[in-house]
Amino acid sequence: MAEPLQPQAANPVSSRRRRAALLQALPFLLPNLIGFLAFTFLPVIACFALSLSDYRLAPIGSLADLREQVRFVGLGNFTRLLGFGREEGRLVASDPLFWRYLGNTLFLMLGIPLSIAGSLLLALLLNQRLRGITIFRTIYFLPTVSSAVAVCIVWKWIFHQQPNEIGLLNSVLMNMGIANPPDWLGTMEWAKPAFIIMVLWLSVGGYNCVLYLAGLQGIPRELYEAADLDGAGAWARLRHITWPLLSPTTFFVVTMSIIAGLQGSFLFTAAFLMTGGGPAGATTTLMLYIYNYAIAWHQLGYAAAIAAVLSFLVFTFTLINWRYGQRLVHYS
Amino acid sequence: MTTPAPTTRSRWRLRVVASYLLLAAIGLTMLVPFAWMVSTSLKAPAYAVEFPPRWIPAEPVTTEIDGRECRLAEVAGRPGLRVAVVRYSPQGAHVQAVSPPERAGERLVLPEEELRTVREVRFHWDNYAQAWRARGMRVREAFSGLLKDVDCFLVFYLNSIIVTVCITVGTVFTSSLAAFAFARLRFPGRDSIFLGYLATLMVPAIVIMLPVYALLSNLRMTNTYAALIFPPMFSAYGTFLLRQFFMTIPRELEDAAVIDGASPFAVYRHIIMPLSKPALATLTTFVFLHSWNDFLWPLMVVDHLALKTLPIGLAHFQDSYTTEYHLLMAASVVVMIPVLIVFAIGQRYFVRGIALSGMKG
Numbered sequence: 001m002a003e004p005l006q007p008q009a010a011n012p013v014s015s016r017r018r019r020a021a022l023l024q025a026l027p028f029l030l031p032n033l034i035g036f037l038a039f040t041f042l043p044v045i046a047c048f049a050l051s052l053s054d055y056r057l058a059p060i061g062s063l064a065d066l067r068e069q070v071r072f073v074g075l076g077n078f079t080r081l082l083g084f085g086r087e088e089g090r091l092v093a094s095d096p097l098f099w100r101y102l103g104n105t106l107f108l109m110l111g112i113p114l115s116i117a118g119s120l121l122l123a124l125l126l127n128q129r130l131r132g133i134t135i136f137r138t139i140y141f142l143p144t145v146s147s148a149v150a151v152c153i154v155w156k157w158i159f160h161q162q163p164n165e166i167g168l169l170n171s172v173l174m175n176m177g178i179a180n181p182p183d184w185l186g187t188m189e190w191a192k193p194a195f196i197i198m199v200l201w202l203s204v205g206g207y208n209c210v211l212y213l214a215g216l217q218g219i220p221r222e223l224y225e226a227a228d229l230d231g232a233g234a235w236a237r238l239r240h241i242t243w244p245l246l247s248p249t250t251f252f253v254v255t256m257s258i259i260a261g262l263q264g265s266f267l268f269t270a271a272f273l274m275t276g277g278g279p280a281g282a283t284t285t286l287m288l289y290i291y292n293y294a295i296a297w298h299q300l301g302y303a304a305a306i307a308a309v310l311s312f313l314v315f316t317f318t319l320i321n322w323r324y325g326q327r328l329v330h331y332s
Numbered sequence: 333m334t335t336p337a338p339t340t341r342s343r344w345r346l347r348v349v350a351s352y353l354l355l356a357a358i359g360l361t362m363l364v365p366f367a368w369m370v371s372t373s374l375k376a377p378a379y380a381v382e383f384p385p386r387w388i389p390a391e392p393v394t395t396e397i398d399g400r401e402c403r404l405a406e407v408a409g410r411p412g413l414r415v416a417v418v419r420y421s422p423q424g425a426h427v428q429a430v431s432p433p434e435r436a437g438e439r440l441v442l443p444e445e446e447l448r449t450v451r452e453v454r455f456h457w458d459n460y461a462q463a464w465r466a467r468g469m470r471v472r473e474a475f476s477g478l479l480k481d482v483d484c485f486l487v488f489y490l491n492s493i494i495v496t497v498c499i500t501v502g503t504v505f506t507s508s509l510a511a512f513a514f515a516r517l518r519f520p521g522r523d524s525i526f527l528g529y530l531a532t533l534m535v536p537a538i539v540i541m542l543p544v545y546a547l548l549s550n551l552r553m554t555n556t557y558a559a560l561i562f563p564p565m566f567s568a569y570g571t572f573l574l575r576q577f578f579m580t581i582p583r584e585l586e587d588a589a590v591i592d593g594a595s596p597f598a599v600y601r602h603i604i605m606p607l608s609k610p611a612l613a614t615l616t617t618f619v620f621l622h623s624w625n626d627f628l629w630p631l632m633v634v635d636h637l638a639l640k641t642l643p644i645g646l647a648h649f650q651d652s653y654t655t656e657y658h659l660l661m662a663a664s665v666v667v668m669i670p671v672l673i674v675f676a677i678g679q680r681y682f683v684r685g686i687a688l689s690g691m692k693g
Contacts, residue, residue: 018520024596025519032510033525035566039544040532046543057549125355130348138679139359142366145675145682147625149643150664153650154369157657165381168368175384205362210686263536269627273647290538295632300546307539314536 050304051077057298070301077305097281097289098306104192105285109261111196111203116253118204120246123212124238137213140205148266152273155198159184159274185275188282195270195283202266208253215249216242247329254325258317262310263287286310373661374455380658390451397428404430405447415440417447456658463662466649474638485666487638488645491560492624495641498561499623504616507570508608512600514571515578516586526575529568537628545632559633560641564623570615573685577611578604614685617678624671642667 054077055070083094093099126137143151160167161183166174170181184194219242227237268287271277277284277292286306294303367387372380375389394401395416402416405427413435415427425447429438469484479487513519514526532540544563548554586594586603594602605612627643634640640648646667653659675682 021517021519022521025513025517025522028509028513028517028596028600029519029525032506032566032571035506035562036510036529036568036571039563039566040540040568041528043540043543044532044535047539050543050546055546057546122358125351125358128348128351130351130355133355136355136359137683138676139362141679141683142362142672142675145621145625145671146366147643147646147664147667147671148627149625149646149650150369150668151365153646153660153664154365157372157661158365158368160381160657166383168364168385171383171385201362201365205358207686210683214686259534263538265537265628272627272631273650287538290542291628291632294542294545300542304539304542307536307542310536311539314534318534 047304048308050301051308053301053304054299055301055304057294057300073301077302078309081302081305081309098286100281101284101286101289104281104283105262105264105287107192108195108199108264108267108283108285109258111199112254112257112261114196115200115203116208116250116257118200119206119208119253120212120250122205122209123216124242126209126213127216137205137210140209142205143202144206148269149273151198151202152270155270156185156274159194161186186279188279191275191279191282195267198270199266208257211249211253212246215246219245251321251325251329255318255321258321259314262314262317369661369664372657373459373665374457375459375658376454376456377656377658380656388453389455390453393450393452395430402428404450406450407442408446408448414450415442415447420444459658459662460666463649463659463666466652466663468652469637469649471638484637484640484645484649485663488640488642491639491645492642494557495560495630496620496623498557499565500616500619502561502565503567503570503619504612506565507615508574508605508612509600510571511574511578512596512604514575516599516604517596529571532568533572541629541632548633554633555636555639557639560630560639564626564629570619573615573618574608574611577608581607610681610684613678613681617674617682618685620674620678621671621682624674 050070052072052074053070054073058069079094081095081098084091085094086092122140126133126140158168159170161170161181167184169184173181182190184190223241223245224237227241232240264285264287267283267285268291271283271285271288272291275283277288287310290303290306290310293299293306368385371387371389376391379386379389379391393404395404396402397416397418400418402418405415405417405425407413407415412432413429414431415429418426418428418439420426421441424441424443427440427442427447429435429440464483464485466484471479471482471484471487473480474482474487475490514522514529541563545554548559548563553559581604585607586599589599589603625643626641627647630641630644631647634644637645637648646663649663650660653663
């Protein structure tokens with residue numbers, strides 16, 4: 001009984017009915033819609049508009065000099081951000097830091113496949129009818145709900161390494177016979193692995209694990225019983241029943257993890273609190289770069305341009321995943 | 333079906349044991365940072381860093397000898413003998429026996445390696461009071477002068493509660509109304525508006541934050557409760573989640589009421605809402621935990637101490653107490669406790685909500 005939404009202005013009855021329908025819906029819609037437009041939808045458009053300007057936020061601004069703050073620069077921010085120039089015959093990026101921090105962001109995403117594999121294994125373990133299993137599920141989920149700031153402070157303490165002070169992790173490593181454990185947060189080569197370890201701890205039992213568990217519980221038992229009759233071993237069941245039937249979950253988990261990884265809101269907190277983005281920029285991600293431009297250096301136009309590039313990356317990754325990942329998904 | 337032979341049964345039992353062992357091992361790994369946090373929070377500053385690390389806070393026992401605090405030690409190979417270490421010299425440790433009574437007062441020089449420091453378990457609960465008071469961080473005036481000269485963590489707590497409760501109530505209320513409109517009412521432009529909601533789901537949060545921050549900054553509205561509360565209240569997520577749930581409620585349930593002339597609001601209030609308790613609980617838990625833990629947005633719009641929420645307050649605390657790990661850990665525990673309580677209560681809905689939103693997304 002779909003009501004036609006085509007313009008039927010010629011028909012006064014229908015037009016009145018449509019107005020009545022709208023009036024009926026508005027009280028429900030407006031409280032949320034107004035806020036949504038003001039604080040979510042229009043800002044998205046405004047951000048892309050800002051990315052075409054060299055908007056510098058005056059520390060204490062007033063509306064009057066807003067016009068002086070904003071100057072349209074076209075794609076200037078983007079050529080500065082993404083452009084390359086020639087210097088002594090070599091290609092040099094006009095904003096080498098952007099590429100470096102993009103590299104950092106992608107490097108830190110290397111933890112994602114490990115984390116997803118870990119989540120799947122955990123979900124398999126948790127998907128057994130054992131007494132007290134929910135206690136384990138709750139424990140594994142604890143890091144996810146904990147305050148990120150508190151988590152980062154504890155991990156900073158665990159990674160701690162000073163001349164006369166050895167943090168928990170390095171104490172354990174030394175007990176295991178490693179004489180010179182790394183200064184995790186203080187050296188360029190170890191800061192990123194340290195962050196990946198922390199993210200693994202945080203995410204293995206988190207959302208992805210719960211999603212996998214839900215996926216596993218949706219697999220009909222008869223399939224396994226049939227496989228048992230055919231004499232299939234544990235590996236064969238995993239390979240030919242569990243994995244294919246979980247592929248929609250895997251697809252979703254991978255997509256969401258990539259989106260979350262590019263934004264890296266936890267890694268922002270971690271870099272902000274544990275390393276300040278260092279040492280020597282080794283843990284600065286794109287998010288922190290945007291934050292620095294916007295908040296510390298007041299250059300909102302350029303920050304908006306980086307944010308636009310970040311959205312483009314998120315969008316592209318999602319699209320690629322959607323287009324090619326979808327083929328690997330097995331829908332029963 | 334085959335009858336389980338004794339061998340398969342024992343193999344099954346082995347599998348159960350192996351599973352439990354593995355589950356417990358992973359669980360312990362997950363808990364280690366939390367345990368370390370609590371352990372450090374109860375240590376005396378001098379013993380916060382020790383090698384090898386000590387899980388249960390314990391300190392050397394001391395006794396007074398000639399007006400000086402001396403550590404008590406036991407001597408290897410001489411059971412029952414307790415000595416107080418007076419001083420060290422190249423010859424070894426100069427000690428004075430304390431017990432057994434018949435040897436008390438006897439002075440000896442012993443090789444250092446033979447001494448075992450006597451320790452006593454001692455919890456420094458006062459670390460929590462110290463962290464809470466946070467000297468140097470007192471708030472002179474909070475809540476437009478309602479509170480004067482108060483402990484900063486009290487202010488952070490109250491701010492977090494105010495902000496989180498407002499965001500949660502606001503989100504659940506407004507987005508349940510909007511979700512009802514999208515799921516149950518027909519009006520021109522409905523589908524395109526909903527598409528607009530969907531389109532913003534994939535946009536990185538920072539994209540939305542930058543212009544809102546610029547606007548608030550120009551209106552001189554940073555450092556207000558409004559800046560903390562309203563912008564995070566209207567993400568498309570809540571409306572999307574509830575709309576998806578409302579769509580699964582069979583329409584027949586409300587048909588009778590509609591025929592009897594019930595208004596849309598009556599349907600929303602008396603039929604849809606009561607039937608959606610699990611979804612509402614899920615959204616409530618999600619939004620509560622998310623805004624309680626939110627770091628970036630408060631960090632951007634607030635720098636007055638009196639307006640800070642717990643996460644940015646804790647970050648500020650870390651700035652001032654960089655090396656005092658016993659206090660940092662105590663403050664972290666204080667910040668974490670309410671989250672754990674809410675999670676313990678709302679756990680079921682939370683986990684269900686992930687599955688719900690995940691599969692639909």
